[in-house]
Amino acid sequence: MSIAETAHRTGVSVHTLRYYERAGLVVTPVDRTCGGQRRYHELDLKWIVVCTKLRATGMPIRSIRRYAELVAAGPGNEQERLALMEAHRVDVRARLAEIQENLALIDHKIDVYRGRVVAGDADRLWAPSRLTDPG
Amino acid sequence: MSIAETAHRTGVSVHTLRYYERAGLVVTPVDRTCGGQRRYHELDLKWIVVCTKLRATGMPIRSIRRYAELVAAGPGNEQERLALMEAHRVDVRARLAEIQENLALIDHKIDVYRGRVVAGDADRLWAPSRLTDPG
DNA sequence: CTAGAATTTGGAGCGTGCTCGAAGTCAAGG
DNA sequence: CCTTGACTTCGAGCACGCTCCAAATTCTAG
Numbered sequence: 647m648s649i650a651e652t653a654h655r656t657g658v659s660v661h662t663l664r665y666y667e668r669a670g671l672v673v674t675p676v677d678r679t680c681g682g683q684r685r686y687h688e689l690d691l692k693w694i695v696v697c698t699k700l701r702a703t704g705m706p707i708r709s710i711r712r713y714a715e716l717v718a719a720g721p722g723n724e725q726e727r728l729a730l731m732e733a734h735r736v737d738v739r740a741r742l743a744e745i746q747e748n749l750a751l752i753d754h755k756i757d758v759y760r761g762r763v764v765a766g767d768a769d770r771l772w773a774p775s776r777l778t779d780p781g
Numbered sequence: 782m783s784i785a786e787t788a789h790r791t792g793v794s795v796h797t798l799r800y801y802e803r804a805g806l807v808v809t810p811v812d813r814t815c816g817g818q819r820r821y822h823e824l825d826l827k828w829i830v831v832c833t834k835l836r837a838t839g840m841p842i843r844s845i846r847r848y849a850e851l852v853a854a855g856p857g858n859e860q861e862r863l864a865l866m867e868a869h870r871v872d873v874r875a876r877l878a879e880i881q882e883n884l885a886l887i888d889h890k891i892d893v894y895r896g897r898v899v900a901g902d903a904d905r906l907w908a909p910s911r912l913t914d915p916g
Numbered sequence: 917c918t919a920g921a922a923t924t925t926g927g928a929g930c931g932t933g934c935t936c937g938a939a940g941t942c943a944a945g946g
Numbered sequence: 947c948c949t950t951g952a953c954t955t956c957g958a959g960c961a962c963g964c965t966c967c968a969a970a971t972t973c974t975a976g
Contacts, residue, residue, distance in 0.1 A: 665934060681953085700887075725894075819924090923972065938956095939956105942953065
């Protein structure tokens with residue numbers, strides 16, 4: 647299929663598809679027409695989707711490239727692929743925990759402001775407790 | 782306290798502290814010595830920590846600036862602060878969900894590679910199922 | 917008072933991940 | 947065949963969030 651359809655079906659732009667290819671994120675060279683235009687197959691599409699999911703978890707491009715290189719190299723380096731993924735999982739979990747932790751602050755702020763808005767709507771009287779709770 | 786100590790106690794670099802100030806993330810102007818050097822107080826420190834937590838959840842600098850402006854403007858805009866935080870919470874939760882969802886892929890890959898590594902260590906025999914499971 | 921460490925400013929530089937522009941080539945319908 | 951739109955490459959540009967530099971000034975310990 648054309649690059650446009652691939653872009654449509656994977657949800658990434660054609661620019662990004664070409665960028666990913668330049669960046670070395672492909673496992674096998676993308677098929678081309680005799681005129682030089684890219685023709686993607688289902689397998690290419692699946693791989694691109696994997697890339698987008700790894701990106702969505704914050705894996706940097708260069709790590710995905712490394713992973714693509716390992717996959718391209720064929721069987722025999724599962725140990726390294728495993729290490730790569732495990733390291734990334736540690737990162738992701740840490741980030742997840744950090745976000746969840748700090749989400750509590752946001753929840754708290756929302757509670758506070760909800761209270762203030764209700765009080766304000768009721769009688770425009772409140773004490774801005776900036777000294778104990780900045781913001 | 783000095784900028785260096787503030788940096789130490791908040792975990793952000795002195796460069797970043799100055800950058801945040803330039804970017805309009807402060808609620809009130811930072812106190813200065815007669816010579817012009819910054820002197821941070823506990824309240825400044827608390828606000829900086831809030832900023833770092835918002836940053837940690839992915840809130841962009843310009844949103845934090847907007848929030849700081851609202852806080853600086855004093856009581857009366859709780860509605861807007863609330864809207865800002867609620868919008869951000871929606872973002873954060875969506876991102877959280879996306880990460881968690883895609884973490885499953887990583888877990889799956891790890892399971893697969895663990896299996897392959899064990900099999901490989903045992904007898905170096907496996908079928909690289911690239912056609913069904915790229916990567 | 918003085919030396920040396922810390923801080924100041926404005927602006928430049930950088931890493932990441934796209935995003936786009938220009939100029940030319942290719943593909944498919946009529 | 948011809949037109950029109952999609953595609954090609956290469957390199958530049960951009961948004962973001964820092965990070966750093968240089969030269970001047972200030973602070974602090976001895």
